[in-house]
Amino acid sequence: MRAEKTDIFVSGGGIAGLVAALGLAESGFSVALADPAPPPTGRNDDLRSTAFLEPSRLQLEAMGIWNALRDAATPLEVLRVGNCKGDPPRIETERSFRAADLDMPALGWNLPNALTRRRLADLAKSSPRIDLKFGVGFSSLLTRQSEAIVGLTDGSRIRARLAIAADGSASPLREAAGVEVETTRYGQKALAFAVSHPLPHAATSTELYLSGGAFVLVPLPDQNGVPTSAVVWMHDGPEVLRLAKLDDAALGAAATERSCDMLGPLSPISDRQVWPVITQRAHRYIAQRVAVIAEAAHVLPPIGAQGLNVSLADIWCLLELARDAPGELGTAIQLDAFARLRRRDVLARTRVIDLYNRLCRDGTPAGQLFRSAGLRLASDWAPLRSAIMRAGLAS
Ligand SMILES: Cc1cc2nc3c(=O)[nH]c(=O)nc-3n(C[C@H](O)[C@H](O)[C@H](O)COP(=O)(O)OP(=O)(O)OC[C@H]3O[C@@H](n4cnc5c(N)ncnc54)[C@H](O)[C@@H]3O)c2cc1C
Structure with missing residues (x-):
């Protein structure tokens, strides 16, 4: 089977994966997103709600997403x-x-998370630059200097300049990229x-x-x-x-x-x-042609409304770097900058919330x-x- 070519592959159609896909598509990149779960219905499959802090709301507005929410x-x-x-x-x-x-x-x-996710998926469905694949999961990763070749559970393959792991705390893409995590229970x-x-x-x-x-x-x-x-x-x-x-x-x-x-x-x-x-932090936020974001990169106890808001800061950072140098998308220089910019903030917030919770x-x-x-x-x-x-x- 011939591999589909795209700028960006996103593994995971949770709130973070969908926001990343929408933000990057809005900036002109083509995006394929896969998630083994069925398309979100808005019914209460996730009973949590998320308090989007004002800076996150401004970022969602700048990505053309806030109007839908x-x-x-x-x-x-x-x-x-x-x-x-x-x-x-x-x-x-x-x-x-x-x-x-x-x-x-x-x-x-x-x-409410269920409603947010459905509205984001509806928005993504209507974007000509996003290929949404619900019911199909990430299964394998092969990278080289110029691209990531991703295998999906339906046997198809995608070649992308950048693969984003937004597939949750047990992230299969993060694991395939050899990135380990440290977990506190x-x-x-x-x-x-x-x-x-x-x-x-x-x-x-x-x-x-x-x-x-x-x-x-x-x-x-x-x-x-x-x-x-x-x-x-x-x-x-x-x-x-x-x-x-x-x-x-x-x-x-x-x-x-x-x-x-x-x-x-x-x-x-x-x-x-x-x-x-739990508190969980990935040892690295990048691997060759791979960015690890959101709960794939960090999980925090649910106090202080930090979890998804820190994830949106990951996405915003990636987006700004990609916009500034679209030709450099997924290169080691761009990914190193992403890791450098996010490391301090994530470390500080995981430490403060861990201490606060104790x-x-x-x-x-x-x-x-x-x-x-x-x-x-x-x-x-x-x-x-x-x-x-x-x-x-x-x-
Ligand atoms: C009780 C509670 C309250 C919270 N309240 C807040 C709050 O007020 N404010 C805040 O900022 N944060 C809050 N958080 C944190 C926030 O809910 C999470 O950070 C956020 O929902 C996680 O989103 P995500 O997209 O990173 O991961 P997930 O929602 O876990 O999405 C991961 C996706 O990856 C998919 N996936 C799995 N395997 C594969 C595969 N092989 N291939 C492709 N996709 C795959 C899954 O199906 C899933 O859809 C709270 C957390 C909890 C537990």
Whole structure:
């Protein structure tokens, strides 16, 4: 079988792979994207939502993507952080960080992952420069100085100047390129589901810390006039598995107690999904004719809304380099620049989130004291507050 020729092959049609394909196609490159999963339907196969921070939204806008998402996005104007203690938990220290403090309209914009992925796939389908292959996976890689030759699970082959691994934390393309990873496990899991509640969320995202991990409530659009939010509840693995099996009434009661009754009684309105909580970093972000991005390159615990936002920064970096020198696409010089530019940012963010997660789940009295003091310092000393907010948003 003759090999199809394209500028870029993207392995993985998750949110990151689709954004990469759309951004690069918008810049004039031809792209083939393969994913063994069926085309996204928008139904709740992924119950998570993603808070796209304002810099990520601006990047999506510049790539011509934001228009397809904006009507479904809920603005996050305030981040409320609380340190809890006791059983049942009560909030001991609470501080709010406002977009207005940084003269921004919103800190971020929350979107359900399933809907985002379907809208991105629809957009990609309508692009003349993107060849979308759902139901077909990456299976083999052969590279030489001038190109990558990719084998797919249907037996076809693609010759590309650049192959992008965006195929998730167990990335088959990353493995085929011989790139190893370093993984830290915390014994934690995250339970994701959606709830309705009587009190309005007021465009406020809430993170409540207690031994075991964070409990996060992120605003979603009202449903029939009733406020709703996405929940991410992190805890030790066995406890999360126990919570996931509760019936709606029992889960609602447990979540209401864990939320310190902030939004009134919480009622589950979706299925539940359990996600592992890990930190993982690839040893390298490149190999010959290969760029490793998004969760193929780094996985972070789901706190501080960093995961996909760091992935969008990878894509933006790759895009700028490719645009600046289209003739150099996939060359060692361009890929070295990509790795150099991304290494420091990814390393810093994985280290900070790893430390933050360890501190935030510490159940000892010293840990609790440290959390409360840290939160007060981070919020009440204006220069530190502004620096932390800017660093958190600078993805
Ligand atoms: C509970 C939770 C909440 C989160 N909240 C946030 C948040 O608020 N903000 C934020 O920025 N991040 C958040 N994250 C992180 C974010 O959800 C992930 O980073 C993101 O969804 C991962 O996208 P991805 O495209 O990199 O990977 P994936 O979504 O894993 O996509 C990988 C794709 O590769 C495909 N694939 C697998 N094998 C092959 C193959 N052989 N060939 C081709 N394709 C293949 C898969 O089918 C899949 O579609 C959260 C994570 C969790 C767990």
